[in-house]
Each structure stands twice: as structure tokens, then as C-alpha cells.
Amino acid sequence: MTLLQAEHIKKAYEGHVALDDVSLTVPHASIVGLLGPNGAGKTSLIRIINQIILPDAGRVLFDGQPMERQHLEQMGYLPEERGLYKKMQVEEHLLYLARLKGLPAKEAKQRIRHWLERFELMKWRNKKVEELSKGMQQKVQFIATVLHRPRLVILDEPFSGFDPVNAEIVKDEILELNRQGTTIMLSTHRMESVEELCKHVVMLHASRKVLDGSTRKIRRRFKEHVFEVHMAADIEALPEGFSLLDKKTVEDGLWAYRIQGAEHLPPNDLLRFLIDKGQVIHFEEVLPSMKDIFIKLVS
Amino acid sequence: MLGKTGIVIHREFSTRVRTKAFWISTFLTPLLIVALMVLPPVLSMMYADSEGEALRVMVLDESNLLQGQIDTSKSLVFNIIEGDYKERVAQFKEYDKADVFVYLSVRPAEPAQPEVKIISKKALSLAEESSIVKAIQQRIEEIRLLEAGIREEVLAQSKVKLRAHTLVLSKEGEEKAANSGVLFGIGMFLSFVIYLSIFIYGAQVMRGVIEEKTNRIVEVIISTLRPIELMMGKVLGIGLVGLLQFALWIVLTIVLVQVATFLMPAEWTTAMQNNAQGGGAAMPEASQVAAGGMGAVFQTIMDLNIAQVVFGFLFYFLGGYFLYSSLFAAVGAAVDSESDAQQFTLPVTIPLILAFIMAQIVLNHPDGQLAFWLSMIPLTSPIIMVVRLPYGVPGWELITSMACMVVGFLLVTWLAARIYRIGILSYGKKPSYKDLWKWMIRG
Numbered sequence: 001m002t003l004l005q006a007e008h009i010k011k012a013y014e015g016h017v018a019l020d021d022v023s024l025t026v027p028h029a030s031i032v033g034l035l036g037p038n039g040a041g042k043t044s045l046i047r048i049i050n051q052i053i054l055p056d057a058g059r060v061l062f063d064g065q066p067m068e069r070q071h072l073e074q075m076g077y078l079p080e081e082r083g084l085y086k087k088m089q090v091e092e093h094l095l096y097l098a099r100l101k102g103l104p105a106k107e108a109k110q111r112i113r114h115w116l117e118r119f120e121l122m123k124w125r126n127k128k129v130e131e132l133s134k135g136m137q138q139k140v141q142f143i144a145t146v147l148h149r150p151r152l153v154i155l156d157e158p159f160s161g162f163d164p165v166n167a168e169i170v171k172d173e174i175l176e177l178n179r180q181g182t183t184i185m186l187s188t189h190r191m192e193s194v195e196e197l198c199k200h201v202v203m204l205h206a207s208r209k210v211l212d213g214s215t216r217k218i219r220r221r222f223k224e225h226v227f228e229v230h231m232a233a234d235i236e237a238l239p240e241g242f243s244l245l246d247k248k249t250v251e252d253g254l255w256a257y258r259i260q261g262a263e264h265l266p267p268n269d270l271l272r273f274l275i276d277k278g279q280v281i282h283f284e285e286v287l288p289s290m291k292d293i294f295i296k297l298v299s
Numbered sequence: 300m301l302g303k304t305g306i307v308i309h310r311e312f313s314t315r316v317r318t319k320a321f322w323i324s325t326f327l328t329p330l331l332i333v334a335l336m337v338l339p340p341v342l343s344m345m346y347a348d349s350e351g352e353a354l355r356v357m358v359l360d361e362s363n364l365l366q367g368q369i370d371t372s373k374s375l376v377f378n379i380i381e382g383d384y385k386e387r388v389a390q391f392k393e394y395d396k397a398d399v400f401v402y403l404s405v406r407p408a409e410p411a412q413p414e415v416k417i418i419s420k421k422a423l424s425l426a427e428e429s430s431i432v433k434a435i436q437q438r439i440e441e442i443r444l445l446e447a448g449i450r451e452e453v454l455a456q457s458k459v460k461l462r463a464h465t466l467v468l469s470k471e472g473e474e475k476a477a478n479s480g481v482l483f484g485i486g487m488f489l490s491f492v493i494y495l496s497i498f499i500y501g502a503q504v505m506r507g508v509i510e511e512k513t514n515r516i517v518e519v520i521i522s523t524l525r526p527i528e529l530m531m532g533k534v535l536g537i538g539l540v541g542l543l544q545f546a547l548w549i550v551l552t553i554v555l556v557q558v559a560t561f562l563m564p565a566e567w568t569t570a571m572q573n574n575a576q577g578g579g580a581a582m583p584e585a586s587q588v589a590a591g592g593m594g595a596v597f598q599t600i601m602d603l604n605i606a607q608v609v610f611g612f613l614f615y616f617l618g619g620y621f622l623y624s625s626l627f628a629a630v631g632a633a634v635d636s637e638s639d640a641q642q643f644t645l646p647v648t649i650p651l652i653l654a655f656i657m658a659q660i661v662l663n664h665p666d667g668q669l670a671f672w673l674s675m676i677p678l679t680s681p682i683i684m685v686v687r688l689p690y691g692v693p694g695w696e697l698i699t700s701m702a703c704m705v706v707g708f709l710l711v712t713w714l715a716a717r718i719y720r721i722g723i724l725s726y727g728k729k730p731s732y733k734d735l736w737k738w739m740i741r742g
Contacts, residue, residue, distance in 0.1 A: 014737075050522040052724065069525070077522045083514030088314060099306050100523045144519070 001028040002064070003152055003183045004049065009058035011044050018044040019055070020207040026152070026185055026200075031178050033198030033215070034187040035290060040204040042187045043080060046154055049185075050077050062152075073102040076150035080157040080187075082141050086130040090121065093129060094144055101148040108147065115143040119169075135166045142170060146177060153177065154185045159193055171197065191290040203294060210297050219287040222296065225261035226286040227270060230254065233278025241265045254281070303524040304532040311507070311536025316543065325544050329551035333559055341567050354427060357397040358435070359387050361404045364413050369438045375430060388418065399423065401431065413439060483662055486686040489612050492545075493681050494655050496616065497623045498648070500541040504624040505640060507533050508631030508723070517723050526720035530632075531712075534624045541620065604691060611688045611697065618704045619681025622711050623651065629715035632722035633730050643735075654679035658686045665690040674700045677707025714739050 004026035011019040019041045026032045034042050047053045049060055051072060060067040062074070084093055091112055098108035116122045119139045124132060132140065138161055146153060158174070159167045174197065178184055188194055194201070195215060203211035211218060226245065232253050238244060242265065246258040261270060267285060274280050288296070301308065315321055353372075358365065358379045369377045380387065384402055391400040402416040415435060417428065444454055508530075511517040520529055630643040654673065661670040665687045673683040674692075680700050684692065721738040722730065730738075 047724075052518065052522055072523055075522070077519060079515065079518040079522075081515040081518065083516045085314075085510075085516060086514065087318075096306065096310050097519065097523075100303055100520065141519075 002026065003028045003062070004185070005061040006045070006049065007058050007061070009045065009048060009060070010056045011041075011048060011053070012056055017207045019048070021058075022204065022207075022209045023058075024202045024209065024212060026183060029178065029181050029183055030200055031174070031184045031186060031198050033194040033201040034185060034204065035189070035191050035194065035201055035211075035294070036204035037189050037294075040189075041207045042189075042204055043156060045204070046077070046079075046156055046185075046187060049154065050075065073148065074151045076101075076145040076148065076153040078141060078145040078153075078155045078158060080160065082138070084129045084137060084140060086128065088129055089126050090129060090132065090140055091116070091125040094140065094147060097144045098147045101150075103148045111147055112143070115147060119143065134161065135163060138162060139166070139170075142173070146173075146182075150182070152183045152185065154187070156187045157189070158186060159188070159190070191294060195290055201290065203290075203297070205294070205298055211293070215290075218293065219290075222288045222293045223285065224288060225263060225265070227257075227259045227261060227267065228282065228284045228286050229257045229259060229274060229280065230282035231257070231274060231278050231280045233274075235274070235277055239269055239273045242270055258286070302528075304528045304535070307524070307529055307532025308536040308539065311533050312539050315503075315537065315540045321540070321544070325547050326551065328548055329555050332548075332552050333555045336556070337559055337563070337567070354399055354423075354431070355397045356399040356401055356431060357387075357391060357394075358401045358403060359384060361402070362413070364403055364405070364439050364442070365435070366442055369434060372434070374427075375434055377434070391418070399431065401435070403435065482689040485608070485689040486662060487658070489608075489688070490655070490658055490682045490685045493612075493616050493619050493685055494651065496541055496545070497619055497651060497681070500537050500620060501624045501627040503537050503540075504534055505627040505631035505644070506637065507537065508628050508719075509634065509637055509640065512632060512723055513635060521720075521723070526723060527712075527716040530625070530628050530716055530719050534621060534628060537624065538617065538620055607692070607697070608688045611692075612685055614701060615681040615685050615704070618677070618701075618708055622677055622681075622704075622708050623647065625708075625712040625715040629718040629722065629735075632719040633725075633735060634722075635726060635729070639729050642729075650676075650678035651682065654682035658682055661686055671696070675703050677704045677711070680704055 009022045048055045062071040094112045243260045248256045353376045355376050400418040626647045634640045673679045718738050
């Protein structure tokens with residue numbers, strides 16, 4: 001089931017094209033990564049989905065209906081460049097943003113308490129935003145994004161600015177939201193950070209979509225038939241067609257190999273050969289990272 | 300119906316009203332107003348009362364025009380001397396019992412007309428100078444009248460103190476008091492309030508927009524409501540702050556004046572009343588005029604079309620504020636920082652400043668062509684129309700002007716919102732006027 005669909009989106013600013021016929025589909029309850037280098041058009045696409053700007057052509061469907069302003073209450077958006085009113089108190093700030101999203105004040109207050117406790121910010125609730133550390137402010141921004149229980153959460157570079165500990169906390173929260181059925185769209189130029197999070201990715205480059213599909217399938221599609229093997233045998237020769245890329249001694253009597261295969265050569269032939277030579281501890285087909293795939297596509 | 304704009308209004312209003320700065324300016328301003336009302340007359344009264352304050356004037360009357368005599372008053376003590384000019388001036392420098400040296404002579408070309416040279420140890424005020432000249436002139440005129448055979452009693456009787464009651468005949472045939480000084484004062488005061496409020500609260504709108512833009516909260520907010528809703532929420536919220544502050548100023552000023560008059564010694568109160576009449580406390584005649592004068596002021600105010608003035612003032616106060624603060628909001632959205640804003644605030648404020656300067660001319664011809672046209676242009680009508688209100692404005696003119704204001708407000712807000720919604724997401728490069736024009740046209 002599809003929650004969000006963008007069809008043939010075009011957007012041009014004076015002098016340059018930001019999006020050139022970009023379509024994408026976000027399945028219900030999925031985590032979709034929107035990848036691409038800076039300037040690829042990610043933020044423009046997100047702003048069009050959020051109705052902040054209008055596309056020159058194409059349309060966006062939410063839950064099968066053309067996107068209207070009323071759908072915005074079912075969406076949460078954490079922009080890349082984010083900020084808060086510095087002079088407002090944490091709790092009233094969250095209340096303000098929640099009420100703008102259509103949440104009644106009473107219910108909003110309960111949920112704010114819940115989230116503040118969850119992020120250990122309870123004792124800061126009556127402090128002004130400017131008194132909080134940057135990490136704490138980012139937590140407040142994250143709370144504001146999800147407080148109204150949106151069906152679709154759009155996160156633009158969600159981990160930028162977080163220290164590793166807080167990045168981990170936020171990642172866990174994203175996964176938890178997704179478990180509860182929230183659809184998440186996550187945009188980033190740091191492609192390695194989303195491989196474990198996103199089951200589905202869309203890659204933009206120079207205003208065009210260059211890739212769209214399940215993370216696993218894409219990585220398999222771009223595989224280069226390289227195998228990583230750890231075994232207790234010193235191998236010199238390989239079966240017909242296979243070649244040794246790299247060989248390292250891990251410890252006494254244990255070697256690590258990188259072996260290049262080819263499309264027509266079944267991996268089992270290699271494995272069978274190796275098993276006859278000694279104890280195989282680890283055998284893995286190395287799949288390219290999103291970053292490698294991107295570089296390959298672009299170059 | 301306000302919906303989300305209402306939530307924005309609430310935030311803009313409540314966050315501002317809770318600041319210390321709001322309450323400090325709310326309380327300090329009435330204090331300042333009362334101080335300005337009380338201090339000058341009281342100070343000048345004290346000044347007039349203090350010992351030896353009368354100016355001591357030496358008059359060297361070479362041509363004997365004064366015939367050795369001139370009336371001394373409370374503030375001027377004359378001493379007529381004879382001798383050589385150079386010698387006497389030299390003596391005056393050393394002599395500490397005279398403040399002013401006056402050399403009276405006849406003009407060589409017109410022997411009938413005298414002239415004076417006034418030398419003082421410190422610079423004289425305009426009032427002091429004119430009272431010396433007036434005293435001497437009066438004395439000479441008196442002598443000439445006496446010489447022409449007019450008896451002294453006749454001369455005394457012929458002196459006239461003219462008190463003017465200006466009335467305006469209304470269409471219904473009613474006579475209404477219209478002291479032009481008072482009308483002038485009311486018009487200037489009301490338009491000044493509008494002028495100041497637009498600057499103060501318009502700048503707050505601009506600063507608020509810049510704040511939202513620079514701390515980047517704006518992107519989250521406009522993914523929830525329309526840019527124009529956010530802009531109008533801010534404009535209305537700050538407008539309410541302005542109205543509240545304005546109402547508090549009026550109430551607090553009235554209370555403070557009551558308290559001050561209750562606590563003040565009686566002679567201070569009299570001095571203030573004299574001052575209000577515009578005569579200046581030092582003038583001895585002022586107190587005689589005061590009773591009738593204050594009455595006239597009061598009568599003029601009572602005879603004003605109060606409903607028209609109050610309603611008109613509120614309308615133009617709000618209309619002017621909304622119009623200009625939308626422009627200020629657009630400026631705020633177009634730039635990244637307050638220092639960049641200056642380039643654009645100047646053209647926005649020029650019509651307002653111009654209107655305020657023109658107001659002085661309009662006051663002299665409240666029914667002239669200039670007054671009429673400036674009252675129709677929405678950018679200048681908040682000042683010009685309010686200046687004219689106390690003089691009475693024909694109903695059709697007022698209605699046309701207000702209609703222009705409403706149309707102008709809608710048009711300007713619509714254009715400002717177009718700049719606003721693009722500007723608010725544009726960072727980095729400072730836009731040029733050309734860019735702003737494009738944003739406005741293409742939207």
C-alpha cells in the first residue's frame with residue numbers, strides 16, 4: 001500500500017533546474033531513504049511534498065488523494081536547517097507547534113510530558129530554549145516533529161549535528177516509530193548512514209532520479225562478484241575463472257582473502273573448492289555500499 | 300475562523316506581553332509624559348520666582364527719545380544713563396549690576412525712526428530680547444501720542460486686550476467653538492501617535508520576521524500553515540500588543556496626572572494651567588487669560604465631532620499599522636539580518652516621513668487640494684486624515700479615503716505576502732530591487 005506518491009515532479013529556479021521529472025513511491029509503514037549529494041534536489045523535493053513550494057509540473061498524492069493542506073497535519077517535518085524560538089520555554093514551544101498541527105492543548109500537554117520524560121528533558125521544560133545545549137535543542141525539535149503522531153515523518157539530514165550517543169537515541173526512536181506503523185522518509189547526503197535503516201532508497205543526482213528500489217536488491221544489482229573468505233588454509237591457486245584480489249594473515253594459521261568471481265561462475269563452486277582445502281570460518285559475498293554504487297553511477 | 304492564525308496571534312501577543320521590556324516601556328512612558336507636563340511650567344515658575352531674576356537693562360538714550368523715563372516691570376528693570384557710547388560700553392563690561400546694555404539712537408537716513416543696539420553679557424533668549432524691544436517701542440509711541448495732544452487718560456483707555464473666540468458654523472446652524480490652536484494641537488498629537496506607533500510596532504514585526512528566518516523555525520511553521528497566515532498572525536498579534544500598550548498608556552497617564560495634581564502644591568497646578576494656555580508662566584497677563592483660556596480649550600474639545608475623531612483615529616491607527624507592518628514584514632523576509640534591512644526600510648518609510656512633513660502644510664490649509672489628495676493615498680492618509688479630523692472632514696471624503704485605505708491595505712498586503720513567502724526561504728544572497736519585483740510579479 002502506498003502512502004505517498006510523487007509523479008513527474010519538475011521544478012526550476014531561475015537559471016537552474018532543481019528537479020527534472022522525478023517520481024517516487026513511499027510504501028505505507030516503510031522507511032525510505034532519499035539519497036544524493038548536496039544540491040541534487042532533495043530539499044526541493046521535500047519542500048514540494050510539504051507544500052512549502054509548488055512544483056512547476058507533476059503532482060503529489062497522499063494516501064491516494066491529491067495532496068491538500070489538510071494532509072499536512074498528518075505529516076511531521078524536520079528540516080535540515082532547524083531552529084526554535086530562543087526566548088520561548090521548552091514546554092510552551094512544543095505546545096505551540098503541536099497546536100499548529102491541530103492537536104488540542106490538553107492532549108498536547110500530556111504527550112509533551114511523555115516525550116520530555118523519554119528524552120530526559122523534564123527538568124528543562126520551563127527553561128528557555130536558548131539555555132539548552134545544542135543536542136537538547138535537537139531533541140526538542142525531534143519531539144516537535146513527531147508529537148502529533150503523524151502518519152508520515154520527513155527527516156532532512158536527521159543525524160547532522162548530533163553527537164554519536166544522541167544520534168543512536170534518535171535512530172532508535174525512528175525505528176520504534178516505524179515499528180508502530182509510522183512511515184518515514186529520510187533524506188541525507190551521508191549515504192552510509194542509512195543503509196541499515198532504509199529498506200528502500202531513492203537516489204537523486206543533478207536533479208534527476210538515478211536509482212529507486214529496495215536497498216538489498218539495489219546492492220545485489222550492483223554486486224561485483226567479490227567474496228570475502230576467512231579460513232585456516234594458505235591458498236595459492238583458485239578454480240578456473242576466480243582470481244585473488246587480496247590476501248592477509250589475520251593470525252597464526254588464519255588467512256583472509258578477497259576473491260574476484262564472475263557472473264557465470266556459481267559461488268558454490270568456489271565454496272566447494274575451499275572447503276576441500278581447509279576449515280572455512282567466514283564466507284561472504286561483498287555487496288557494494290550505497291556510496292560505491294553512487295560513485296559508480298555518477299562517474 | 301482565525302484558526303491557526305489565532306494560535307500565531309496568541310503566541311506573538313503573549314510572548315511579548317510577558318517581557319520586562321514591555322512593562323518597563325508601558326510604565327515609563329506615562330511617567331515621562333507627566334514629567335513633561337509638570338516639569339517645564341514648574342521649573343519656569345521657580346525660575347521666575349527666584350531672587351534678582353529680572354533683567355537689569357542700562358539704556359544709553361543718545362537722542363533722548365525716552366525723555367528720561369521708561370516703565371520697569373517684574374522681569375525688566377531699566378536704568379537710563381547718559382554719556383559717551385564707547386566709554387559707557389567699557390564701563391558696562393566691568394559693571395556687575397547690569398546684564399544688558401542698550402544703545403538707543405535715531406537712524407541717520409530716517410530721523411523719525413529709532414534703532415537700538417543691544418549688548419549683553421550672556422546671550423539673551425528670544426523672549427527677553429523681544430520684551431526689551433517692545434518696552435522701548437511702547438514708551439516711544441506713548442510719548443509721540445502725548446506730544447500729538449492725546450491726553451494720558453485717553454491713552455490708558457485706548458489700550459485693548461482682545462480675546463478671540465473662534466467659532467465654526469455647522470450645517471445645522473450650530474455655533475461651535477474652534478480654537479485653531481487647540482485643533483492644531485489635537486491633530487498633530489494624534490498623527491504623531493500614529494507615526495510613532497507605525498515605526499515602533501512595524502519595526503517589531505520586521506524584527507520578528509527576521510528572527511524566524513534566521514533561526515530557521517520558519518520552515519517548520521510554513522509546513523503547517525500558509526505564509527500569509529503566519530505573516531498576518533504576526534502583524535495582528537503585535538498590533539494587539541500595541542493597542543494594549545496604548546490603552547495602558549492612556550489609563551496610566553490619567554491616573555498619574557490625578558495623583559500628581561493631588562500631591563502637588565497649589566501654585567504648581569496654576570503654573571501648569573497657565574502653561575497649557577501657551578502663554579508661558581513668566582508672563583504676568585497669562586494668569587488673567589488662563590481662566591477663560593482653559594475654558595476655551597475645553598469648549599473646543601467638547602464641540603469636536605468626538606465620534607468622528609475617535610473612530611477616524613482608531614481606523615487610521617489600525618489601517619496605517621497594518622499597511623506598513625505588512626511592508627515591514629516583506630522587508631524582514633527579504634533580508635538575512637537587521638543590518639541588511641536598512642536599505643529596504645528607507646523606501647518603505649519615506650511616504651510616512653513625507654506625510655508627517657506635509658502635515659504641517661496641510662494644517663494651514665486643511666481643506667486644500669494637497670490635503671485632499673494626500674488623504675486619499677493609503678500610504679499618507681493615516682497621518683494626513685488624522686491631522687484634518689479635528690477641523691471636520693466632509694463625510695463623503697472620509698468614506699472615500701477609508702475605502703481607498705481598505706483597498707490599498709488589501710493590495711499592499713497581497714504584494715507584501717508574495718515577497719514574504721519567497722523571501723522567507725531565500726538565504727544567502729541579498730536580493731536586489733529587481734529580485735523583489737520579480738518575486739512580486741511572478742509570485
